[in-house]
Amino acid sequence: MEMNLKGLNALVTGASRGIGRQIAIQLARSGANVIVNYNKSKKIAEQLCFDLQQKYNIKALAIQADIGNKNDVDRLVSTACSNFNKIDILVNNAGICCDMELCDRTVGCFEKTFQTNLFGVYQLTKILGAKMKENQFGKIVNVSSNNSINGFYPTTIDYDASKSALNSLTKNFAIELAPYVNVNAVAPGWIDTDMNKDVLTPDVAELEAKRILKNRIGTPEDVANLVLFLISKESDYITGQIIAVDGGMF
Numbered sequence: 038m039e040m041n042l043k044g045l046n047a048l049v050t051g052a053s054r055g056i057g058r059q060i061a062i063q064l065a066r067s068g069a070n071v072i073v074n075y076n077k078s079k080k081i082a083e084q085l086c087f088d089l090q091q092k093y094n095i096k097a098l099a100i101q102a103d104i105g106n107k108n109d110v111d112r113l114v115s116t117a118c119s120n121f122n123k124i125d126i127l128v129n130n131a132g133i134c135c136d137m138e139l140c141d142r143t144v145g146c147f148e149k150t151f152q153t154n155l156f157g158v159y160q161l162t163k164i165l166g167a168k169m170k171e172n173q174f175g176k177i178v179n180v181s182s183n184n185s186i187n188g189f190y191p192t193t194i195d196y197d198a199s200k201s202a203l204n205s206l207t208k209n210f211a212i213e214l215a216p217y218v219n220v221n222a223v224a225p226g227w228i229d230t231d232m233n234k235d236v237l238t239p240d241v242a243e244l245e246a247k248r249i250l251k252n253r254i255g256t257p258e259d260v261a262n263l264v265l266f267l268i269s270k271e272s273d274y275i276t277g278q279i280i281a282v283d284g285g286m287f
C-alpha cells in the first residue's frame with residue numbers, strides 16, 4: 038500500500054533490530070521522520086538513521102533509553118520533543134521474553150518483563166498521548182503478541198501476562214485519548230527475529246509452520262505492513278482493537 042506520511046514524526050521503541058527496525062524502515066519509506074529508540078545498540082541505531090536519511094530524504098534520530106526506566110523515558114520524551122516540534126505517531130514495539138520452565142523463573146525475571154513490556158508503554162503513551170490529544174491528531178500502535186489472546190505457553194508465563202496487560206492498556210488509552218488519537222495493538226504470532234533465535238530451531242519452525250494456516254513462520258514485514266495500515270488514514274475508523282497477524286493460529 039502506497040502511503041504518504043510526509044511531515045509526520047514517528048517514535049518507534051526498540052527499533053534497532055527485528056520488527057521495530059522494519060517498522061522504522063517502512064515509516065521512513067512512507068515519508069515520515071523517525072526517532073529510533075534503542076537501549077544498547079548505539080552503532081546499529083545510528084547507522085540505521087544515517088541510511089534512512091540518505092535513502093528516503095527524511096529526518097532520523099537515534100535516542101538511547103531503557104524504556105523500563107522512568108528517568109530514561111523522561112529523557113527520551115524531552116529529547117524527542119526538543120528535536121521535533123510534535124510527535125504524531127508512537128509505536129511501542131520494544132519488548133523482552135525470557136523463555137524458561139516455571140520452576141527456573143525468578144521474581145526478578147517477572148519484574149523485568151513487566152517493567153520493559155508495560156512500564157515504557159504506559160509512561161510514553163501517557164505523556165505523548167496527552168500531547169497528541171492536545172494537537173487533535175495521533176496514531177499509537179502497541180506491539181502485543183498472540184500469546185496474549187489464545188497461544189499461552191507456561192514457559193513464557195510472565196511474557197504472556199505482560200502482553201495481556203498491554204491489550205488492556207491499549208483499550209483504556211483508546212478510550213482516554215478518543216476521538217482524535219487512535220490506539221490499537223497488533224498481536225503477532227511466530228515471527229522470524231533474534232527474539233526467537235534459540236527457540237525457533239529449524240525443526241521447531243517446521244513443526245510450528247504446520248499449525249499455521251499460512252504454512253509458514255511470519256516475517257517482520259508481515260507485522261510492519263499491519264502497523265503501517267493502522268497508522269494510515271485508511272484505518273481512521275479503527276481504534277481500541279487488538280489485531281492478530283499470525284498467519285492463522287488457533
Ligand code: NAD
Nearest residue numbers: 051054055056076103104130131132182225227228230232
Ligand atoms: P527483538 O528481540 O529482535 O527486538 C526487540 C527490541 O526491543 C530490540 O531492539 C531490543 O533492544 C529492544 N528492547 C528490549 N528491551 C528494551 C529496553 N528496556 N529499552 C529499549 N529497548 C529495548 O524481537 P522482535 O521479535 O523484533 O520483538 C519486537 C516486539 O514484537 C516485542 O514487543 C515482542 O514481544 C513482539 N513480538 C514478537 C514476536 C516474535 O515471534 N518475534 C511475536 C509476538 C510479539
